Amino acid sequence: MLTIALEQAAFRAYHGLYPEETVIGNDFLLDISVRIPGSVTIDDLTDTVNYQGIYEIAKEIMAQPKPLLEEVVYALSDTLKARYPAIQYSTVTLRKLNPPMGASIRNSLVSLEKEY
Template structure:
């Protein structure tokens, strides 16, 4: 198996349940890893998952405000699988930095792991 991924892709986005989050936005970090069959040498980008393609998918999904981070990670996972049907597994983590909870918290996190 071969894993391709991105770590700590940073975005300013407007996800959240509270109206203030939809207006002010927040900073988010996305980690994404996908696994494909990979027991042979790869000679071409067409034989693997292009991490620029992963980034473009994540950027597009992050631009669509959602009330729940859970929906965002499902949307990313579904879009990646649609573009790269050879994927056998994905892990998508979304961190909201300094969530508005009235406490000192570095980040909240939602992670979705899927086997296809």
């Protein structure tokens, strides 16, 4: 298997259950890792998953506010698979930095692993 990934892509987004989160927003870090068959040598971008394409999908999904982070990681996973059918496995991890919980917490985290 060949792994293609983005790590700690930073976004300012408006995901969250609380009204102030949809106005003020939060800072997020996103990790995306996908695996495709690695049985043949890849010498052309069309034979692999373009990590610029992964970022563009992430940017598009992160711009659509959702109440639950779970919705965001599922949307990312589904869109990646639809756009890159060769993907056989993905992990999408989304961290909300300094979540508004009235406590000192570095981040909350939701992670989704899928095997196709």
